[in-house]
Amino acid sequence: MVPDNTTIIRARDVMHKIVYIDGMATAREAAAKMRSEKVYSLLVNKRHTDDAWGILVYQDFIKGVIMPSRSPHEVNVYEIMTKPVISVPADMDIRYVARLIYRAGIRRAPVDDGGELIGMVSLSSLILDNELF
Numbered sequence: 201m202v203p204d205n206t207t208i209i210r211a212r213d214v215m216h217k218i219v220y221i222d223g224m225a226t227a228r229e230a231a232a233k234m235r236s237e238k239v240y241s242l243l244v245n246k247r248h249t250d251d252a253w254g255i256l257v258y259q260d261f262i263k264g265v266i267m268p269s270r271s272p273h274e275v276n277v278y279e280i281m282t283k284p285v286i287s288v289p290a291d292m293d294i295r296y297v298a299r300l301i302y303r304a305g306i307r308r309a310p311v312d313d314g315g316e317l318i319g320m321v322s323l324s325s326l327i328l329d330n331e332l333f
Contacts (some may be wrong), residue, residue, distance in 0.1 A: 244281045255282070307323050
């Protein structure tokens with residue numbers, strides 16, 4: 201379906217599932233989870249209610265494990281993750297989602313619905329998973 205000018209596509213309409221991991225997991229465990237779940241990022245669990253979410257993406261493996269020649273068995277997720285996470289509201293128009301993600305220099309962001317993270321949106325999902333073009 202090609203949307204007309206009155207149709208507003210929101211973040212909740214293009215989001216994908218979130219896969220979580222504990223910050224104490226090793227980089228090897230995280231990579232295995234990403235492969236098995238077929239995802240490009242993992243959301244790192246909060247330690248307590250006042251804590252911030254973290255995110256682990258492929259670039260974190262490059263910068264935190266591969267480039268410094270560290271063993272993926274000895275590196276914990278919390279050491280290489282990005283924290284805090286930039287999230288987008290579930291009802292945000294994807295034009296603004298794309299602008300926010302692009303300007304923040306990131307490729308994906310969790311979708312927040314009233315304080316609950318309900319999905320993940322990425323720049324590629326905005327383009328490839330929709331019939332916008």
